[in-house]
Structure formats: C-alpha cells, structure tokens
Amino acid sequence: MQQRTLTMDGENPLGVRPIKGLLFSFSIPAIISCLVNSVYNIVDQIFIGQGVGYLGNAATTIAFPLMTIIMAFATLIGSGGSAYAALRLGEGRKREALLTLNNLLVIAIGLGILLAATGLIFLKPILTLFGATETTMPYAIDYTSIVLMGVPFSVISIALSNMARTDGHPRMSMYGILIGAALNTVLDPIYIFVLDWGVKGAAIATITAQFVSMVVLCYYFLRKGNMRFTRRYMKPVGRVWYKIFSLGIxxxxxxxxxxxxxxxxxxxxxxxxxxxxxxxxxxxxxxxxxxxxxxxxxxxxxxxxxxxxxxxxxxxxxxxxxxxxxxxxxxxxxxxxxxxxxxxxxxxxxxxxxxxxxxxxxxxxxxxxxxxxxxxxxxxxxxxxxxxxxxxxxxxxxxxxxxxxxxxxxxxxxxxxxxxxxxxxxxxxxxxxxxxxxxxxxxxxxxxxxxxxxxxxxxxxxxxxxxxx
Structure with missing residues (x-):
C-alpha cells in the first residue's frame, strides 16, 4: 500500500501536484496556526486580567521576552530541520531526511532541558532584567517558574510541527497547535476561576496544553508519518546538526x-x-x-x-x-x-x-x-x-x-x-x-x-x- 502522501505511482506530491493547490494546502494550516497563536495570546491576557488583575497581566508581560527567546531557539531548529529534510527528500535521499527527523528530536529534548534549567537557575536576575519590580516579582516568579518546566514540551512540539509540513502533512502541524490552544483556553478559566490558582493556574494550563501538543505530534511520527522515529537514526550526526542550525538560524x-x-x-x-x-x-x-x-x-x-x-x-x-x-x-x-x-x-x-x-x-x-x-x-x-x-x-x-x-x-x-x-x-x-x-x-x-x-x-x-x- 502506498503512503497516503504519495501519488499512485509513488511520487512525492511536492514534485508533481499543481502548485496552487499545494501552496494553499500547506499555507492555510500554517496561517491558522499563526492566527491561533496571535489570538490565543490576547485571550490568555483577558482571563488573567479578569481573574488576577493587572499584576497578573504584568507578570505575563515580564515573562514574554523570555518566552520569545525560547521560541526563537525552538523555531531555529524546527525550521532548519524542515528545510534540510525537504532538500534531501527532493534529491531522493530519504535516509538523510530520516536522520534529520531523529537527530532533530534529540536536539529538541536536550535544548529544551538546557533552556528550562538555565531559566530556573537565573530566574530572578532574568525577571529583573525584563522589568520586574518588588510588587510584580512574586507574580512573575509564580508564573514563569511553572512555564519554564514545560519548555521541553514546547520546544519538541514546535520542532515536530515544522517537520510535519515537510513530511507532507501540514494539517498535522495545525492540529498539534489547535489542540493545545483549545485545551489551554478551556483550562485557563477552570484553573484561574474555579480552582482559584491565579497566575499559577494559567501557567499550569499552558504547560498542560504544550504537553498534549507534543504527544499528538510524537504519536504521528511514531505511527503515522512517512518519516518515523527510529532509534538507530537518533545517534548524533555532525553534518546533520550543522545543517539544522545553519539553515534555521x-x-x-x-x-x-x-x-x-x-x-x-x-x-x-x-x-x-x-x-x-x-x-x-x-x-x-x-x-x-x-x-x-x-x-x-x-x-x-x-x-x-x-x-x-x-x-x-x-x-x-x-x-x-x-x-x-x-x-x-x-x-x-x-x-x-x-x-x-x-x-x-x-x-x-x-x-x-x-x-x-x-x-x-x-x-x-x-x-x-x-x-x-x-x-x-x-x-x-x-x-x-x-x-x-x-x-x-x-x-x-x-x-x-x-x-x-x-x-x-x-x-x-x-x-x-x-x-x-x-x-x-x-x-x-x-x-x-x-x-x-x-x-x-x-x-x-x-x-x-x-x-x-x-x-x-x-x-x-x-x-x-x-x-x-
């Protein structure tokens, strides 16, 4: 049986399908994902503002530059891995693309743990640098310390989201983000208002959603993808790491x-x-x-x-x-x-x-x-x-x-x-x-x-x- 993203004669649709249809099929999920992230940030601020007040929103504002930096690293490896795998698939070098996917997972796990640990160790100096005062610092610590624990989930899901598009399944990339955003929107009012967890509740909702997004995308590459996780391909390969970082920078x-x-x-x-x-x-x-x-x-x-x-x-x-x-x-x-x-x-x-x-x-x-x-x-x-x-x-x-x-x-x-x-x-x-x-x-x-x-x-x-x- 042919892979579902291949044409009947086994060719990759990226090389044969009409460009207009391809472009929309790959772009619309990406647009929806970007819009969901943009709107989600606004909705999240509304819940925190109503449940905690302006100090809660100040805490998330203070944490935002730190989250932007973490997002930058995740996007770097995700887009770099996606670009390199696409080039190799076009050349018919599927083994190199598989190496890229599996090495990318290893990089994402290591990078996520490193970023989380660094943020937690230097939490107060970082928050002070980004504008925390004596009044807002307790809220900022409550929120950011929990969000940092979910950084590995976030880095892995962002990296795999990029790879899902290269694997010929842009909707899976969208599903991972949509499921996480929807779950976060549901959990926010429950944790903030019902359980009265304040900014800690908002942070817990965030990392829960990130974990679920990661699980959805990992399951795809374990069971459904044209490229799949394989233990023997997870051994670090220097040239692949170099290409991932250089193309994603x-x-x-x-x-x-x-x-x-x-x-x-x-x-x-x-x-x-x-x-x-x-x-x-x-x-x-x-x-x-x-x-x-x-x-x-x-x-x-x-x-x-x-x-x-x-x-x-x-x-x-x-x-x-x-x-x-x-x-x-x-x-x-x-x-x-x-x-x-x-x-x-x-x-x-x-x-x-x-x-x-x-x-x-x-x-x-x-x-x-x-x-x-x-x-x-x-x-x-x-x-x-x-x-x-x-x-x-x-x-x-x-x-x-x-x-x-x-x-x-x-x-x-x-x-x-x-x-x-x-x-x-x-x-x-x-x-x-x-x-x-x-x-x-x-x-x-x-x-x-x-x-x-x-x-x-x-x-x-x-x-x-x-x-x-």
Missing amino acids: SSGITSLVACIMQVVMNNSLVYYGNQTEITGDVALSAMGIVMKIAMILASVCIGFGIGAQPILGFNLGAKKYARVRHTYLLAVSIATGSILIGWAVCQLAPHLVLSLFGKENQTFTDFAVRCLRIYLGGIFCAGFQIVSTNYFQATGQPLKASLLSMLRQLILLIPLLLILPLFFGLNGLLYAGPCADIGSAVIVALFILPEMRKLNRRIAESQGPALAA
Whole structure:
C-alpha cells in the first residue's frame, strides 16, 4: 500500500501536484496556526486580567521576552530541520531526511532541558532584567517558574510541527497547535476561576496544553508519518546538526531581534511620550495594540512563507526549477494581495479596527489612530519581504536568509527608533515603522532579482535539450 502522501505511482506530491493547490494546502494550516497563536495570546491576557488583575497581566508581560527567546531557539531548529529534510527528500535521499527527523528530536529534548534549567537557575536576575519590580516579582516568579518546566514540551512540539509540513502533512502541524490552544483556553478559566490558582493556574494550563501538543505530534511520527522515529537514526550526526542550525538560524534571529526591538520600542515610547501631553503610559498602551494588529496581519504572510518552504526545497533538490519559480511568485503575489487588504482597512477605517480592543478616552483614541495609520503605513511590503526571506532559507542559502531576517528590525528599525525621535520626538517613533518596511523591501529586491535571473537561466538550460530533441 502506498503512503497516503504519495501519488499512485509513488511520487512525492511536492514534485508533481499543481502548485496552487499545494501552496494553499500547506499555507492555510500554517496561517491558522499563526492566527491561533496571535489570538490565543490576547485571550490568555483577558482571563488573567479578569481573574488576577493587572499584576497578573504584568507578570505575563515580564515573562514574554523570555518566552520569545525560547521560541526563537525552538523555531531555529524546527525550521532548519524542515528545510534540510525537504532538500534531501527532493534529491531522493530519504535516509538523510530520516536522520534529520531523529537527530532533530534529540536536539529538541536536550535544548529544551538546557533552556528550562538555565531559566530556573537565573530566574530572578532574568525577571529583573525584563522589568520586574518588588510588587510584580512574586507574580512573575509564580508564573514563569511553572512555564519554564514545560519548555521541553514546547520546544519538541514546535520542532515536530515544522517537520510535519515537510513530511507532507501540514494539517498535522495545525492540529498539534489547535489542540493545545483549545485545551489551554478551556483550562485557563477552570484553573484561574474555579480552582482559584491565579497566575499559577494559567501557567499550569499552558504547560498542560504544550504537553498534549507534543504527544499528538510524537504519536504521528511514531505511527503515522512517512518519516518515523527510529532509534538507530537518533545517534548524533555532525553534518546533520550543522545543517539544522545553519539553515534555521535566520528564523531564530528573527525572533531574537523582535525581542530586542520590543525592549527598545517600549523604553522609547515611555521616554518620548512623557515629554508630550499624551504621556508614556498612553503611548505604550496604544503601540501595544498596534503591534498586536501588525502581528495578526503578518500571520497571513508568514503562513504563505512557511507553506512555500517544503515545496521550494523539494523541487530545488529535484531540479524542477520552473516549479520553484512558480511557487515563489505565487506565494509573493497572494501574500502581498492579502496584506494590502489589511493595510487598506487600517488606513481607511482605523476606528473600526481599534474598537475591537475596547473604548478608551479621546486622547488615547486619537493617538492610537495616528499610530495605526503611520506606523503600519508601509506594512504592505511585508508579504514580499517575508516570503523572499523564507525562499533563501528553503533553498539552502542560510547567510542570505540570516541577513534578510535581521534587515527590517535589527539593521533598520532599531537604529531608526533611536535616531528619528531625536529630531521628531514621539512622531519619529511612528515614522520609523514605514521607513524600515519600505527600506527593507528595496534591499530584499536587490537580493531576489538576481536569484530569479539565475532560476530563469536554469529553466532555459533544462528545457534546452528537450526543445532540441
């Protein structure tokens, strides 16, 4: 009997099925997963705020940068392993892909334990660094110490979620995240309100959900996957580890840079906001909402970038260059069209968007509208930038992928956040957003255009003999 992800003649569908259908089948689960994570963060904050109060929400806010760093490492190995396995499957080297899956599991277990232990050992200094005060520290310790115990579950589930897409089962990746998010949403009110466990209850709900997600994905690779866990392939292989880390570093850098950017942004908003009638608290709160909106809009682009990765990697390995080009151009077009719609809504109906987050005083609303329109003024470029960065990662070009992943936030946005306010005050922080978005898109174009010309030459060369015949 053929594997369910293979065609009737035994070919991998990544190399033969129509690109449009493939791209949507891989991207939609990824988009749903990204959106679920974005919405889940908001829902989690609501439960904690109602059950514990602002100090409980402060605890989760303080813990967020630490969780972002952990997520960065998990995404690094997951996306790197997925990209390398896709390339090897495209070349017909299934044993190398199996080595990647099994070595990735070993890495995820070790990395998860290491991160959890480091966080618990240095918990108080870390929380102090991220803004804990004498008042919020007890809540932050209660929440973060429990969440850290579930880090191995989280790292393993994120890594295997990426591999499920490469294995030809993007829905399994979505199921793992959806099941965990749904369980967490159910357990939160039970643990917080019914059992009166406070922030500890929220943390326990989180690690319970992460454990269940891990079990679902592990079961898939034990019993259902085309690639499966095999003990003999779990022996560490140096070249596989190197490829996993080198190909995944761009994704890890993106998350780490986002953490640094958030720290710079928060401090700058408070400093320059307090120099105006708006105040730092209002500026910080308004930008927090705008960043959540940006995260939701970007989820669609990220989903198409993630969905395109296994298709790009497999077909490059199989030397099907026309399919590589078609996949990239289609993913860029759809991602750009999608975010253009979101950008237009933010520009034309900002009050409608902001009303989803509740009503505040007029000063807050006026600044939030201005913030939404200006800071997200260049977000229409995100589809092109995100898919292009993922292209270089999927096609085995980690240096370019790493550079481009750092481009928008580390190389452009952070310096702009520090420089523009010196001349334009609080408005300078808002204009830093579109300047970074448009500037990074121009630079990404300088990288991707030569790549498309190279693909065109390869397509012409591969078609040459056939045309001559």
